[in-house]
Amino acid sequence: xxxxxxxxxxxxxxxxxxxxxxxxxxxxxxxxxxxxxxxxxxxxxxxxxxxxxxxxxxxxxxxxxxxxxxxxxxxxxxxxxxxxxxxxxxxxxxxxxxxxxxxxxxxxxxxxxxxxxxxxxxxxxxxxxxxxxxxxxxxxxxxxxxxxxxxxxxxxxxxxxxx
Amino acid sequence: xxxxxxxxxxxxxxxxxxxxxxxxxxxxxxxxxxxxxxxxxxxxxxxxxxxxxxxxxxxxxxxxxxxxxxxxxxxxxxxxxxxxxxxxxxxxxxxxxxxxxxxxxxxxxxxxxxxxxxxxxxxxxxxxxxxxxxxxxxxxxxxxxxxxxxxxxxxxxxxxxxx
DNA sequence: ACCTACCGGTTGACGTGTCAATGATGCTAA
DNA sequence: TTAGCATCATTGACACGTCAACCGGTAGGT
Numbered sequence: 495x496x497x498x499x500x501x502x503x504x505x506x507x508x509x510x511x512x513x514x515x516x517x518x519x520x521x522x523x524x525x526x527x528x529x530x531x532x533x534x535x536x537x538x539x540x541x542x543x544x545x546x547x548x549x550x551x552x553x554x555x556x557x558x559x560x561x562x563x564x565x566x567x568x569x570x571x572x573x574x575x576x577x578x579x580x581x582x583x584x585x586x587x588x589x590x591x592x593x594x595x596x597x598x599x600x601x602x603x604x605x606x607x608x609x610x611x612x613x614x615x616x617x618x619x620x621x622x623x624x625x626x627x628x629x630x631x632x633x634x635x636x637x638x639x640x641x642x643x644x645x646x647x648x649x650x651x652x653x654x655x656x657x
Numbered sequence: 658x659x660x661x662x663x664x665x666x667x668x669x670x671x672x673x674x675x676x677x678x679x680x681x682x683x684x685x686x687x688x689x690x691x692x693x694x695x696x697x698x699x700x701x702x703x704x705x706x707x708x709x710x711x712x713x714x715x716x717x718x719x720x721x722x723x724x725x726x727x728x729x730x731x732x733x734x735x736x737x738x739x740x741x742x743x744x745x746x747x748x749x750x751x752x753x754x755x756x757x758x759x760x761x762x763x764x765x766x767x768x769x770x771x772x773x774x775x776x777x778x779x780x781x782x783x784x785x786x787x788x789x790x791x792x793x794x795x796x797x798x799x800x801x802x803x804x805x806x807x808x809x810x811x812x813x814x815x816x817x818x819x820x
Numbered sequence: 821a822c823c824t825a826c827c828g829g830t831t832g833a834c835g836t837g838t839c840a841a842t843g844a845t846g847c848t849a850a
Numbered sequence: 851t852t853a854g855c856a857t858c859a860t861t862g863a864c865a866c867g868t869c870a871a872c873c874g875g876t877a878g879g880t
Binding site for chain 1: 865866867868869870874875876
């Protein structure tokens with residue numbers, strides 16, 4: 495680097511103009527990509543990506559059922575978020591909740607037939623959208639690079655903690 | 658199944674397992690990055706990234722003022738979204754709205770002193786967070802690659818249209 | 821036994837985003 | 851002129867997320 499003082503990364507405090515431009519492109523484009531996926535899924539199946547995550551997890555679970563906390567940590571959500579979301583999904587008939595026999599004060603979340611059906615109908619168009627919007631947009635090298643970038647960013651998020 | 662004829666990219670319909678894993682890492686990590694930035698900004702300045710975008714645009718505008726529509730297209734928001742957001746920012750005293758002299762039906766959005774001050778206080782910590790969470794996480798090559806990936810993804814979003 | 825502390829889950833308040841509908845006002849064409 | 855029509859902005863209804871408070875129950879320590 496061009497810095498004289500050997501602080502961390504040369505002691506530079508702020509991003510350069512180029513770095514900032516790339517940052518904005520990157521964060522805005524990935525956000526736009528996410529919301530495009532969201533609206534594609536919505537149009538194809540009337541499910542949100544949140545619904546999809548929940549249905550995917552339940553579909554793969556034994557007995558198409560999971561305890562609420564377990565489900566939350568499996569898909570990486572806070573319990574409160576999941577609880578609100580399950581309420582909305584229950585109103586739409588996609589899942590059911592019932593007292594858990596084994597765990598006191600536990601809630602068992604189960605997939606309904608309507609939920610399973612909605613998930614089956616959503617899978618193919620969703621994966622196709624991922625191919626069209628992500629895989630087809632990039633060269634194989636870029637896909638690999640995207641994976642490495644994600645790994646590096648995740649590592650930095652982890653090392654800096656929740657501060 | 659559906660593919661006796663060679664479609665594009667060898668007729669492959671769905672992403673491979675590797676592509677899907679990278680996709681998930683990528684989209685989840687970028688989303689997490691965005692929300693970490695959000696909460697850093699919130700903690701440092703009590704502003705959201707939405708607030709920041711609005712304040713940035715107004716700060717750079719002549720007379721610290723802009724017409725609502727102009728502002729919306731400048732930061733790439735729908736007008737309805739902006740209107741809701743401006744309502745909340747106005748309640749907090751960050752901006753003011755008044756009838757526009759030049760354009761009939763136009764609303765002029767102006768930065769208040771409190772808004773300008775909040776923006777000044779937020780800038781440095783925000784840029785520092787971008788450096789820590791993004792720039793410092795990646796090698797220079799990866800930063801360049803991230804820019805190229807963003808460009809390629811954006812191009813694909815544009816070519817596929819709003820469907 | 822009692823107090824406390826945690827644990828699983830829910831709830832309410834509020835900020836945020838989208839969509840569709842609504843004013844309010846100019847522009848244009850029959 | 852007037853009947854449409856586009857434009858600028860707001861509004862209401864709703865989905866989604868986070869935060870903090872809460873409730874009910876189990877477990878430990880005294």
